[in-house]
Amino acid sequence: MKTYAYGFPRLGKQREFKKLIEGYWNGKVTEEELRQGIRNLDETRKSTYTRHVSSYPQGEMTLYDHMLDTALLYGVYRAETLEDYFRLCRGKEALEMTKWFNTNYHYLVPDFEGKKPEFSIQTPVWDRHEGIEENAYLIAPFTFLKLSKGLKREYFGDALKELTALTISYIREKGFKSVHLDDPALVMELTDEEWNWVKEAYAQFSDLNMPVNLFTYYDSVDRLSLLFELPFAGIGVDLVHDRGENLKQLGSIRTNKVLFAGVVDGRNVWRNNVLKTAELVKKLSEKFNVVVTNAAPLFHLPVSLEGATLPSELLEKVAFAEEKLKEINLIAKAVSGDESEGREWISGIDLSFGLNEKVKERVGALSSEDFERKVPYQERKKLQQEVLRLPLFPTTTIGSFPQTEEVRRVRLLYRKGNLDADSYEIFIKGEIAKAIEIQEELGLDVFVHGEFERTDMVEFFAEKLEGIATTGNGWVISYGTRCYRPPIIYGDVERKEPMTVKEIAFAQSLTDKPVKGMLTGPVTIIAWSFVREDIPTKEVAYQIALAIKDEIKDYEDAGIKIVQIDEPAIREKAPIKKRYWNEYFDWAIKSFRLCCSSAKPETQIHTHMCYSEFGEIMDYIVEMDFDVISIEASRSKGDIIEAFEKVNFDRQIGLGVWDIHSPYVPSVEEMREIVERALKVIPKENFWINPDCGLKTRRWEEVIPALKNLVNLAKELRNE
Template sequence: MSKSSVLGYPRIGADREWKKALEGFWSGKWEEAELHSRFTQIRLDHLRKLKETGIDLIPVNDFSYYDHILDTAVMFGLVPSRFTYHSGTVPLSVYYGIARGTKEAAASEMTKWFNTNYHYIVPELNGTTPQLTENKPLIAYREAKEKLGIDGKPVIVGPLTFLKLSKGYAQSEFDAWLEKLLPLYAQILRELEAEGAVWVQIDEPVLVTGVSDEDLRRLQTIYHTLTSAAPKLKLMLQTYFEAVEQFAEVVKLPVQGIGLDFVHGRQGNLHSIRKYGFPEDKVLGIGVIDGRGIWKSSQREQLKLLQDLASHVPSDRIIVQSSCSLLHVPVTVERETRLPSVLKMALSFADEKLAEIVLLSKGLVKGADAVAEELDQNESDLQALQQSEDRNRIKIQQAVAEWSAHEPVRNRPFAERYAAQQAHWQLPLLPTTTIGSFPQSPEVRKARQLWRKGEWSSEKYEAFIHEQIEFWMKLQEEVGLDVLVHGEFERTDMVEFFGEKLGGFAFTENGWVQSYGSRCVKPPVIYGDIFFTGEMTVKETQYAQSRTNRPVKGMLTGPITIMNWSFVRDDVSREQIAYQLAYALRQEVEALERAGIGMIQVDEPAVREGLPLKASEQSEYLNWAVRAFRLTTCSVKDTTQIHTHMCYCEFHDMIDSIKDMDADVISIETSRSHGELIHSFEQNTYNLGIGLGVYDIHSPRVPSVDEMTAMIERALRVLDPKLFWINPDCGLKTRGLEETAASLRNMVEATRLARVRVATNEVEATRPATARLAQQVK
């Protein structure tokens, strides 16, 4: 008989209890013991829910106090030397210091978890000595068994994936690090075996990104070692997000189960099983319910897939499960009371996905007739949405198809635009600016809430927003910034704000997901054809420009970011969605220009995170992603300066695509990985305007002038000072007033010093060689 399972469950809770507990602890509202108590209750409630739903193999150790990769690092004592730690269990103060930084030490780098919207803390191995500080999977297994009678399935990040995602070592040291870590993994498994655990899920998602012959050798070493260490344990080698590379070799590894994604890697994995078969001594974990999307699956179609696979693998060796952890979707649809019924009936969040998995498992065992009523209802729900007017706006579809067929190019190349813009704007060397948002204080959030509830009139709310804009316009001028922003106080979220003003979007009340740490986002739902309904940003930007003589940037979120940070419909291609968004946003760009706004920033922080994991598919994605950006921005005048911003990712492998976007100025978040990106520019010429973020806004610390000066100086070794901008690495929405003002003052002072150095170097370079030699003799 097949079993059911999930690979992980959302941490945050239906009411974001996790976030509130964590932020309460950080603010000093309660002590560490209270945080532990609250987190324990949340964790047990989640386990109880999975048990009551009927999930057979329930994951444990998928819960985290911040991030599961950080958990793995501290479990092995891999704490950067700048934090005070010697041995034993890592204190929470150090744990959160690594994640967020302290007054004395910068936080570790944060980047995207593969191609999802979740961020993990990058482990730093240099200068560390691994040790098993505590067996976290064992603690989680004991808790579930002792308190709820659940024989859980401990979840562990696999050694190959962990090392591939870490930094601070040379590639030649990879095997040496593997030798250090393997005994610790073996100890974890031995202790779980002694405790009576049956299954252990070892996550190796790197197996879908490319597996070299050297990696295959390493995998053989890893899993021979781990299987020998705990021969009575059943190891489920779990992959997700795509189809496995080197399938024939991977399925021969000495483990008892292989978990495959049959949603995002459906075609590749299905092809491999049909071609190579599946080992008779292993269990197949079939990821048939989408752990990243919010739509109900076509259950009849998925049941047919399961039945197809059952012809290759007997059902008693099948586990029906989610394609990946449910970390990436909201908790439950039940709490949504305002969505159109045709949309709500087609949605499936984490709790609903549990029920889908149990239903499909039942259907596989007992046959389709046993679940016929549920299958019919599912089909009816999906057809109702598909046949709705929202998904059949023929005029929009035709207009976008015709418009997007044209080649999107600016009137003149960058060099000519640069000269025109310099003459028009008269900006100083190394212009300073910010990325767009300023702190959203409790007063700002309260005012928005009162307005949304109808307790404030629109006039009163608008007057409040104007007060905020005026305050920050004056502060920016006083600090000495060259290009100003209005602060985005009217916006909740950079994607949600635009989604609320465009057709084709819907918004949940409680559809929260974790982005990083306690930062939770409520992605819009793109469920229909997208269309422009009217000006979105012109009013606030015009008001800000009326309060200053300095240029003010208009601020938009770009089409690829809106798409990648939304839950998108799954019945059309992502390329088609991107072009619909570009068509709508271009109308806003042109409206800003007509209103006299001559600098327009179209942010694309999420371009790279949408990059397919398969190298063979990346070029096609980047081509249409860049095309969508240019379709949005290419119609403006030569003197209108187009800015963009990218963050949260590594960019060294897509510098050419960044150039192809043809933005006049691009700002890139680099403060946590400044050196790595600078190295990219040492290898690649970049001749457009660029700002590399000179300080980390995700940390509450105020960086010194010296820190930022060092960042600027390193960048200027490889970038033209005439094209270089100075800015923070991201928006300042989550920071406080005092730290923001202090950090920006230090940034402007560091810029002043850099301008002096650049000017001095230029003067020195123009002096005759004989004069320079005479000065050296003196």
């Protein structure tokens, strides 16, 4: 039986991708060293594929983002040098960024700005298809256009037809012998008109006398039979996250085309029961020419278990990207009658561990009152202003301050046991004191402690909570070169003791200005972790919410008057198909409300969200019952405010006026442009001014002048 895999992480086992590109940005790596280093890294990826599967796509490697690469290939943007390329990724000219479907991967959003598209093949500054013949990787025309911005509906059908024709010309020009087309947007809820556009445009692939394979993933395809009618050699489908819908449709499809059966989970780390999966593949093989593959790109997983610092009982229950390749191979072997390795692989996957009856009982005892704050917002607002006495246009930051090389060095010493706890605490307190002093000098109105003790907004809490394990070297790319280490939620979650109170209370003791207590919300902890699948996600969310609820009580006892519960992932976690939204948002909203249901009315509850399409979920957001929300607006130039025009939004809001993912320092005038757009909709009494995200990745040399401009803008607006 043939095997195939795609989307293997580009990061490298030691984050070589990050080091090469950031080294180039910092002038420590030459262009030739960068290009050769990326080629070497790609060769390592290919050799990993080759060890385990029959075939794989060629040309998956990017210097930052596949959607940007596609936009450049088709002439939507021009980049003649690497400097031109990276200016579109970071800096004043950076494209808007948003989440890739319902994952924590971010992509750069091509923007047609309402104009009729004009496409032409351009020679890319990074030619990832150089010398490639087999399985050339391309983002399909429909997904590229569907995930772009500013393409008017009246242009979509013709644009799709034109771009498909151009793609076919490119395939011929490059001399490819076979092609891998990634088309995950086909799992979205599409209209009849959109399906007709796809059918008409993709009919052109019949002109190619070579195999083109189309891959869908993340969910089911509502009209799967239509895809099998199109002139493709094979169709890839997700048989893991399809709720059984793809499998059901396959029952009525008759075809001699290849079925790339996505039976290995590319989004979660739990080991596949390869013998059970082999039985499914055998059944499918009675009807289809089956190739075993993964159900979603593997870049959502760490590269390899090698170097992972997991409990031994957990190691035998999980698989990262390289091990997922092994699972594909083991399934194929089992289908062919060789079950010996597969039986050994699954010997330790029993999940009867990590359970906590006390936690389950606490969740089971929750009533409707546990999801409600006792005092309505308008009354809370008055009480909070009496306590906080904030000026018009209050200024604040989102949470973190620069994690300098010294901060990272000392924290690593502590984590490796080379620095004692008392010395580490003294160092962290020193950094907090510096941050408070800087905020005093800048004149900010609401302070943060800087989060110098935190490696990551989810990993930090994972280390403090029972039932969650951290992964050591388990890095995953979030966007560009930015990576994080998703924890593994392996059991029932419980807080044994306060997690963050000591640092926040110390910061508050240094100033009369209010210092925000900083917490990560339940949905984001779940979204940015690998979650155990045999415990309902709703129940896990409530368990985490109860831990946060207890933390807020300790904040209040310590005199903290503002608490921020970050939920940047609330949109990304939503199902791709909107028909499942109500079920998801019901527990997602309740988990947030559970966190703060016992908070005093005078305790101001903030939340933060970033880089998502918020317009679609505004009705759900207003149900969360926060007091203040901070939200990204810099890359979208304030366009996000349109979403607030369509709902009765009566809460306070801070629109991010500074894109912190770029080293560029915006002027007062550039920040003002965003604010003035927003003030047409949001009353000035409800308006905060802040960056669009935390500042941990920036340098103080960028942070201080940008915050000075931010504070000066607030002062100007107050005077006016």
